[in-house]
Amino acid sequence: MDKKVYIRSIASISPQKTFGDMMSTDELLEYAGDKFTCVEPDYSKIFDPKLIRRMSRIIKMGAATAIECLHKSGVKMPDAILTGTAYGCLEDTSVFLTKLIENREDMLTPTAFIQSTHNTVGAQIALILKCHNYNNTFVHRGFSFESALLDAMLLLNENENTNVLAGAVDEITNNSHRILSRFGLYKHHASNRDLLLSNSKGTMAGEGASFFSLTNQSSPENIAQLVAMATFYKPLDIEETEKNIVYFLEDMSTDMNDIDLVILGKNGDQKGDKVYDHLSHSIFKNRETIGYKHLCGEYPTATAFAVWLASTILQNKMVPGFVGVEKNGSPIKKILIYNHYERIHHSLFLLSA
Amino acid sequence: MSDLKKQIIVQLNLKDLKPEDIGDDQPLFVEGLGLDSIDALELIVLLQQEYKIKLSNADDGPKVFQSVRTMAQYIKAHQAQKE
Numbered sequence: 413m414d415k416k417v418y419i420r421s422i423a424s425i426s427p428q429k430t431f432g433d434m435m436s437t438d439e440l441l442e443y444a445g446d447k448f449t450c451v452e453p454d455y456s457k458i459f460d461p462k463l464i465r466r467m468s469r470i471i472k473m474g475a476a477t478a479i480e481c482l483h484k485s486g487v488k489m490p491d492a493i494l495t496g497t498a499y500g501c502l503e504d505t506s507v508f509l510t511k512l513i514e515n516r517e518d519m520l521t522p523t524a525f526i527q528s529t530h531n532t533v534g535a536q537i538a539l540i541l542k543c544h545n546y547n548n549t550f551v552h553r554g555f556s557f558e559s560a561l562l563d564a565m566l567l568l569n570e571n572e573n574t575n576v577l578a579g580a581v582d583e584i585t586n587n588s589h590r591i592l593s594r595f596g597l598y599k600h601h602a603s604n605r606d607l608l609l610s611n612s613k614g615t616m617a618g619e620g621a622s623f624f625s626l627t628n629q630s631s632p633e634n635i636a637q638l639v640a641m642a643t644f645y646k647p648l649d650i651e652e653t654e655k656n657i658v659y660f661l662e663d664m665s666t667d668m669n670d671i672d673l674v675i676l677g678k679n680g681d682q683k684g685d686k687v688y689d690h691l692s693h694s695i696f697k698n699r700e701t702i703g704y705k706h707l708c709g710e711y712p713t714a715t716a717f718a719v720w721l722a723s724t725i726l727q728n729k730m731v732p733g734f735v736g737v738e739k740n741g742s743p744i745k746k747i748l749i750y751n752h753y754e755r756i757h758h759s760l761f762l763l764s765a
Numbered sequence: 766m767s768d769l770k771k772q773i774i775v776q777l778n779l780k781d782l783k784p785e786d787i788g789d790d791q792p793l794f795v796e797g798l799g800l801d802s803i804d805a806l807e808l809i810v811l812l813q814q815e816y817k818i819k820l821s822n823a824d825d826g827p828k829v830f831q832s833v834r835t836m837a838q839y840i841k842a843h844q845a846q847k848e
Contacts, residue, residue, distance in 0.1 A: 461781055462799055465777065465778040465779060465780060466778070466803070515814075519810050519813045519814050520810070521776070521806070521807055521810050522803055522806045522807065522810075523778075523803060523807060526803065
């Protein structure tokens with residue numbers, strides 16, 4: 413990429429207090445059981461009440477985060493809105509399908525149908541902003557956020573003075589959680605405080621919305637630079653993963669010793685965590701590493717929260733207290749994020765101050 | 766009319782409104798309750814579900830959905846016809 417990609421502002425609604433006035437990242441909010449739930453703001457202070465009545469939870473989470481992010485950036489009208497979501501608007505889909513069965517495919521109400529499509533969040537953001545610019549939603553399971561971000565990076569590389577709003581959102585609904593639980597993905601009686609050390613089968617389900625205002629214009633107001641992002645699919649073994657990480661850094665002319673912090677996608681599942689544990693003892697041996705899924709849980713677009721966390725660390729020049737790791741010593745200038753979803757979708761992000 | 770108002774509130778998810786907040790003759794669309802074309806579809810479904818009335822002529826819509834009173838009158842007239 414010829415042009416640099418900067419993060420001008422960030423916003424996130426997550427199971428921690430990460431949004432707006434209630435932002436408090438010192439203390440970890442604890443969750444017990446098998447899932448996390450987002451801490452949501454009072455949406456009546458953000459949206460017109462007439463809009464809210466048609467917005468399901470995921471739409472409110474996504475749109476509120478996008479609006480807050482844009483507000484912080486000072487950009488009034490983004491040149492593009494890019495959204496990643498693996499599951500889309502599940503609650504509305506569930507309402508629509510339930511009515512379809514109950515009413516025997518007759519007398520179906522339009523709202524749940526209209527709002528059940530995956531691109532509803534991106535569309536709602538555009539409607540609120542009255543933004544007629546490029547708008548795309550990416551639904552690629554564990555690469556949904558990465559695909560949205562890649563599109564953003566390509567747009568920023570191809571155009572001058574461009575501002576792009578990109579992010580990801582996914583929700584847990586009762587139905588989706590029940591179905592996913594049947595696959596044995598989650599622990600039964602877990603606690604997020606010791607999730608990353610649990611080393612047993614399964615993880616905790618998570619959800620969240622994170623948006624980023626990205627620009628190719630250099631400014632002291634930018635909070636970080638998104639140096640690079642890469643994905644790889646179903647690596648053969650840990651050695652291949654290791655090679656991919658090394659090549660990724662070499663491509664960016666970055667030495668492992670330049671990395672001040674590595675954020676890993678550990679989620680407490682013994683099968684999935686093997687690769688993280690191996691890397692911590694091999695290429696990341698002398699690097700400071702932290703996890704983040706004890707904050708937000710596991711979901712296909714959790715990497716958006718990881719990028720939010722990395723940006724927050726670079727902006728504040730310290731690791732927030734809720735991560736639960738004391739980071740002393742040299743200032744954090746370069747962060748590498750490595751994550752995999754279900755050992756299938758692997759992604760790498762390199763951010764710098 | 767109170768029952769009809771309750772049904773409208775549920776169907777359109779007007780959480781902040783109580784039946785008494787909706788005037789009998791208050792316009793439902795634009796300057797009144799501020800409903801829009803999607804709400805019109807929801808109201809058509811409501812008539813079908815609750816009162817088994819199919820609005821066959823689209824031109825009747827603006828008259829029928831003028832206010833809660835016009836809706837109630839339309840429902841009564843339809844029920845009287847059936848009897």
